[in-house]
Structure formats: structure tokens, C-alpha cells
Amino acid sequence: MKNLHVLLQRFADAGLEFVVVGGFAGVLHGSSYVTDDLDICAVMSTETVAKLRATLTDLHPVHRMTPQRLSFLEYPPAGQLLANIYLETDAGIVDVLGNVLGIGDYQALARHAIEVPLFGRKCRVISLEDLIAAKEAMGREKDLLTAKELRAIQAKRQLGRVKP
Numbered sequence: 001m002k003n004l005h006v007l008l009q010r011f012a013d014a015g016l017e018f019v020v021v022g023g024f025a026g027v028l029h030g031s032s033y034v035t036d037d038l039d040i041c042a043v044m045s046t047e048t049v050a051k052l053r054a055t056l057t058d059l060h061p062v063h064r065m066t067p068q069r070l071s072f073l074e075y076p077p078a079g080q081l082l083a084n085i086y087l088e089t090d091a092g093i094v095d096v097l098g099n100v101l102g103i104g105d106y107q108a109l110a111r112h113a114i115e116v117p118l119f120g121r122k123c124r125v126i127s128l129e130d131l132i133a134a135k136e137a138m139g140r141e142k143d144l145l146t147a148k149e150l151r152a153i154q155a156k157r158q159l160g161r162v163k164p
Helices: 004-013 022-028 046-059 106-112 128-138 141-158
Strands: 018-021 037-042 084-089 092-097 114-118 121-125
Touching: 004 037, 004 046, 004 092, 004 114, 004 121, 018 022, 018 106, 022 037, 022 128, 022 141, 037 106, 046 084, 106 128, 128 141
Parallel strands: 018 121, 037 092
Antiparallel strands: 018 037, 084 092, 114 121
């Protein structure tokens, strides 16, 4: 995990409304599967893109899924939105998703999200139940293995053996 804490701190300080999802959220819920990127879900709006650009300017964000590695500071043009944004920055990889498979958009995730202290900030994290559903909906082998482990963590919590 490069400097993912830098990204989280900056997003929180910028007032960006987001929910941490994906592998990092799994780790926060107790998963042993390590991740090297940050996945968040946010409302994909011109305001969100503007906050992301302002927050990431000095971290040289580029679109990692384009062969030309376009600068996020220049693309998409003002007013044009993307469904998802996949970036590589000097602090690490961050994917900004408009929707999470199996759950829905930011509002759907925020309804059940938990708030946790992270690196001196409070951040919303996808609920354990929603994360399991999302991992299972993805259907990839690594996601199914993570979902299985998260179900075991969930069962232990229900028995009172593991605290959230």
C-alpha cells in the first residue's frame, strides 16, 4: 500500500463525500487479503471531479486504463463525466466508482456504511454485509475467497467473538 493514507486524508479534508469500498474496506473489516489500491464510491458529478482534481493536483494523477495515460487534470473536459475514474497517482492507485456491483450508487452504500477513524480522520466504510454482497457479485476468484473469509468474520461477530 503505497501512501493510501495520504489519499484518504486529502479526500476527507476536501469534504469529498465518499465510501471506502473494495479490498481496503475488507482489511478494515478484518480480512487478511492485502490490497495495494484504494477504491471509493462517490457521486459522479462535476463538483466531485473538481474536488478530486484540486485534491490530487500535486500527485500527478493519470488515467491508468488509457494507453496514453491521460492527465486527470485535463481529461475529462469540464462538464463531461465518467461513470468511473481509474487513477494512478504519486501516492498510489485510486479508483473512484459511481456504482458498486451488487449494491448500487453512493446513496445506497451510504445508508449502511459505518464511520471509522482512519489516519486522524473519520471516513465512511462500506458495511460488512454490503461488502460481502459486492464481492460475491463481482464473481472473480479473489473476490469470492474474500467474501468467504468475510462471512466467517461476520459469523464470529454474531457470536460475540470478534468486535467490529
